[in-house]
Amino acid sequence: MLDMAGISIPFLSEHVAETDHGGLLRNIEFLCAELGMTLEGEVFWENGQRNVQRLRHKFESLPSSFASLAYKVTDGTDFKRWPYVRISGCPAKLLQGHNVYGSDNADLCIMSLVEAFTLAFPELSTSLDWFHATIDFIDVTYSAQVENEVVAQQVIDTLRHLNYGQTRLSADHKKFKTTIYWNKGSEHKELKAYLKLPELDNQIKQLTRKWVNEKHDHLKYQIEQITKPHIREAATGAVRFEARLKSRWLTANGIPCTLAYFTNPENQPDFPALWAKAFNDIFRTFAGATMNAHDNTEVLNQLRAIHFRMTPNGNISYAKAETLYDLYTAIMKDGFKKTKDRICERSRATWKRKIDDLQSAGLSLAQLMQFTGENANVIPLIRLINVDFANQLPADFTEPLPLSRQLKQPQLRLAS
Structure with a gap:
């Protein structure tokens, strides 16, 4: 499944004053005064209406429980040197309220982020150069299912010591009981293995606490979705392997990092193959095991x-x-x-x-x-770590409708 994605969209040149080092927005106050948004925030939909509020977390380190669409307006002051908007979110949570499982359809998933933003800020969207929008990263996630949580924790404990090739354990690999990171902070790829059920339980606690204070309908909807018995059953014994593939890594592996490419229904990257290549160093350490190392x-x-x-x-x-x-x-x-x-x-x-x-x-x-x-x-x-690509989804799973159809809004299509 595509578990998270980040997209950068530059402003059209008529809204930018060019400088020796790139460009600056001509009137950044317009964004706050007339569009009802902060320069960094989140947007979610409630009863067909947008709700915009200030982002509670650092944009660069959104937690796994984050279920809204995050956005950040950058005024050409960082390494890109041209004003742009960056959006980031979890397609599965936007489309179906949970990410215990979900689609890896590139067009559906990436367009869910685009639609969530453009429908929320139609005026701002017309000021952006969508043709030159780029994919910053995608999180490709698949699960290995083991018999119970005890075995799942033992798998994590086994994985906690693996280093090989260009894939290195992060310095804090012992900090989290149910999560391991490799190559944390890399500009190419970051890898993660974790248990889904503890993450789900933590998300339920966080959403319930927010619901008590805020009473937003979208929080109630998310709680209803993630507390369903079949969702919990799917999360039990699930060892998740998540590869954050950044634009440098994707480009080096032949994947164009343009929004037009990812939203073209005729283009469907081979996500299982990309994921397997990203985790190759880790899985190579398993090769050749034919006896019990403890006997x-x-x-x-x-x-x-x-x-x-x-x-x-x-x-x-x-x-x-x-x-x-x-x-x-x-x-x-x-x-x-x-x-x-x-x-x-x-x-x-x-x-x-x-x-x-x-x-x-x-x-x-x-x-x-x-x-x-x-x-x-x-x-x-x-021997228990077996990622079965054919059984990542329930037998009765159907692709969710595009976000615009769920909100009963005109469906968007980007011209390539």
Whole structure:
């Protein structure tokens, strides 16, 4: 599903005074005085009418519970150097009131953000150059379903130690019990794995608290949607893998980051393939696991079965297998990182060769990386992580109507 998206729309040149460094809006006060908006805020629809208010959160770090459309007017003072409006929101929440599951139809999802903004601010929208609007990022999310929340938490605990290639654990990877981040702050892609049910419970608490104070109908509607039994059932045991793909990464992978491209019904990026490529480093660590890394006897027997040699006098030597077993027990005792650092002080090539040998015997990197040297009862669960693209949606799911049809407003279509 497309879980979040950000779009930047520049102002038309007739509304901009050009400068040596780009441009400035001719009359920014017009936005506040005549359009009834702040320079940074959120808009939601209630009984077919727009409701605009100041944004409660930093625009750059909207929480996962955010269900409205956020907007920010920038007066050509940042790196883009030309005045523009940035909008950001969750298509599924705008279209159906929840994002436990949802569509990955690019046209439907991206247009939901566009329609939410243009229908709320029709006057401002005519001042924007939609033809040159660009996609800043998209969040592509798919889930692995496990049997219960206990197993789901164990999966997160296993994933918490995985680093590989260009995908690095963020510094705060131990800060959140049910969430892990990789490449946080990267200008190319950010990855996240988390449990959906705790997030859903937190969202219910936040919305209920807001409903007590504000009594907006759209809050009541969201609470009704996310507290339905089948929604909770879908969230239970769901381990979510979210890839925030930014414009640099998308462009490098052959996806034009233009609004016209994403809203053309004939263009449908292969989101599962893009998502898999983004998570490739993480999932590569699972490869090759054919035995239980916590069964010492099984590991030793398998090492002996793979790494032996015949001596000149016809005897079998298990010297290499025994050396590799010593490395395996050191990793179990001291942890993967500490053992790696110690051996790499002498020779990185030696470390790589020995790890390759352990992998050839059926131990995966993910299994080895879960050993941290701490006395934690980590259960080997790599085999349970199975993202089934064919079963991301309920059997009776139907695509929601475009937002304009839900609001009974004229449907928009962008000219490419």
